[in-house]
Amino acid sequence: MSKGEETKSRILHQAAELFNQQGYAGSSMSDIMRVTGLQKGGIYNHFQSKDDLALQAFDFAIARIKQHTRFALRSKRHAVERLQAIIGIFSSFAENPPIKGGCPLLNTAVESDDAHPALREHAQQAMNSWLHLIRRIIETGIAKGEIRSEVSADEIATIIIATLEGAIMMSKLYGDSIHMYRVINHLNQYLENHL
Template sequence: MSKGEETKAKIIRQAAELFNQQGYAGSSISDIMRVTGLQKGGIYNHFQSKDDLALQAFDFAIASVSQHTRAALRSKRHAIERLQAIIGVFSSFVDNPPIKGGCPILNTAIESDDAHPALRESTQKAMDSWRELIRLIIEKGISRGEIRAEVDADETATIIIATLEGAMMISKLYDDTIHMQRAINHLNQYINNQRNS
């Protein structure tokens, strides 16, 4: 990796944490300069605009989350175990997020809505990928006889994600992990009820 590539990677990593903690709109170019230690020209030497940096920083944040998820799934074969591993990884983000500030999908989805269409599109793609992963695990579990045939994979993915993201928000709001723990306990029971006995 060249010096320029190293600098760009450092900017992306530091901006990803800044945006995830303060939001895109709440992070000025001065804030980006402060966390990176670079001048404006040094930043714009690598990125066309703040929007360009935000999109690349979001991709970096999502890649960090995906890396943790892949590692947790690596040793799991049974569909129920795989779903529980995803839940376990996400629950660890309250105290030990792969990127400071919590879940980048949640944080960016709330902020991007209609104000930042490109960022919103990236967030939707990340969410689509997460939903698809859960859906495929469930469908494969059904085909292997591990999950009951009448389980709706898309509905279950929505329930899992909405419960986790809601618990993340409440836990952060109150600075209390009990809310995430309650959600995890509920989801593990819910998933076990989908098991084909």
């Protein structure tokens, strides 16, 4: 990796954490300069605008989560095991998130709802990817006879994601990971009993 690529990667990481903690609207160029230690020109040498940086920083944060997901799924073959591995990732995120500030998808989806259409589109793409992964695991499990045929992949994907994201929100709001642990226990029991 060249020095320029290293600098860009460092900016992305630092900006992703800043945006994830303060929001896009709540982060000024002065804030970005402070966390990166660079002047405006040094940042704009790698990014066309604050919007460009925000989009790439969000994609960087999502790529970190996808990397954790791939690692967790690597050795899992059974569909329910794979779903439990995805749920387990969020258990580790409660104590040690890959990006400071909580779930970048949740944070960005809430902030960009009406205010930033391009960020909203990136959040939708990330959510679509997550929904698709869970649905694919369930559909493969049904085809292999590991999951009951009458199970709705769409319904289970919605339940898993909405429940985990709600747990992240409550854990962050109250500063207490107990909400995440309750949800993880519930979802694991749900998968074992209903699939």
